[in-house]
Amino acid sequence: MIRSTKEETILEQLNLCLQGNLNEEWGERTLEFNNAIGKGIVRSISFDWGVSLLDCTLNFNEDVKILFKTSTISPIEFVFVSKGSFKYKEDDTEEYIDLEQYQNIIIAPKRYSKKTFVFSPGREIKVNFIRIVRKEYLKKKNNNITYLNEILLSLFEDEGSSFPYKHKGNYSLKIADEVKALHNSYESGVIRTLSLEGRLYLILAMQLMEHHNFETGSTLPESLCKEDIKKIHRLSDFIVDRIASPISVRILSQESGLSPKKLQLGFQVLYSKSVNEYVRQLKLEISRDYLSNTDLSVSEIVYAVGIRSRSYFSKIFSEAYGVLPTEYRKQLKRSKS
Structure with a gap:
């Protein structure tokens, strides 16, 4: 004491x-x-x-x-x-x-x-x-x-x-x-x-x-109130539900009612990432689950998570996890057998 x-x-x-x-x-x-x-x-x-x-x-x-x-x-x-x-x-x-x-x-x-x-x-x-x-x-x-x-x-x-x-x-x-x-x-x-x-x-x-x-009920452009934080939390589900569709700052701003600047600030506060970095991370996590738990081909997974090309998907997947998507699936099959 x-x-x-x-x-x-x-x-x-x-x-x-x-x-x-x-x-x-x-x-x-x-x-x-x-x-x-x-x-x-x-x-x-x-x-x-x-x-x-x-x-x-x-x-x-x-x-x-x-x-x-x-x-x-x-x-x-x-x-x-x-x-x-x-x-x-x-x-x-x-x-x-x-x-x-x-x-x-x-x-x-x-x-x-x-x-x-x-x-x-x-x-x-x-x-x-x-x-x-x-x-x-x-x-x-x-x-x-x-x-x-x-x-x-x-x-x-x-x-x-x-x-x-x-x-x-x-x-x-x-x-x-x-x-x-x-x-x-x-x-x-x-x-x-x-x-x-x-x-x-x-x-x-x-x-x-x-x-x-x-x-006084006002907030500065560089600050977030509790209600702003709740709105950004709710966007996580919105992004997952629309993961195959184009997701931009403008779309998320319209959905949440927050300005693009406040939206970016909120994602930095909550997730230490920009909006685009956060969306990309979610796409990668969902694609990894598809590789682990479905028989979808890599091309089908790329389409399912809304990534623009298979080569780009392989590049960012390898950067994130240190292995190509095809090799990741092979490793999973070897470990199960």
Whole structure:
């Protein structure tokens, strides 16, 4: 159980459980572990005005539950998961919620509450927490918090009536790109520190903007709401049902009601592929099933999955599976006999 809101103490208490190694360089503290529990890196760096970064790459070998329980008001946490997902709840009376990849998340627990994070085994998680100590941040000159919407303003002003607060907002690859750049900062010394701080404030500004748009019912072109995600999920069945027919971004856009740009964004968020890459993968998977479970000829399979020529089909099948379709079928027959 973690009983502190200070980054340096959090890492020390985490290390009691994770049994790794603590190091410090350029004002950053790093906890690295690789043992029976799993492997990962947790790094923290604190800046002026109560702003800090807790950045984690984790892969556990067993179910891991991390509890935070403090006697002080916890910082506001702006959370962004760039890989994987995990569960979170506040106190024992609440249900767990999923903190999902590419979704903008804000957590502001009430005083004396218990935060619980649950990580499943065999799943790499990359997540960063931008943490803001309210009273310290209010001392910052030109903090301009009065320009925030009513909800966030009350959180920053430390009004107890606003707690607890959880925001699960839109999905954004644009924020993901900035977080990736944060991870890939290779400078050293003062250049590294300034680079990290600048990138951190940019990500924070983007997360605040996403919250504003979410609350006002508008979304940016580079973000996706939950309903958009559901529409893209439903397209999977539509594509399978029409696998022999031409399938284009325009057709899928008309079917889903999403713009081509948002459609491409959604496929990248959900499947890490463009629309065309995803459709091609489905065609290959279905053709592989035909080769395994039917007596259809390769030419008939090419027609059944809507691929333009047998030679092109053989080329992309070989690129995907390392073997030509005819040889794949022969291997299956040999293994069965």
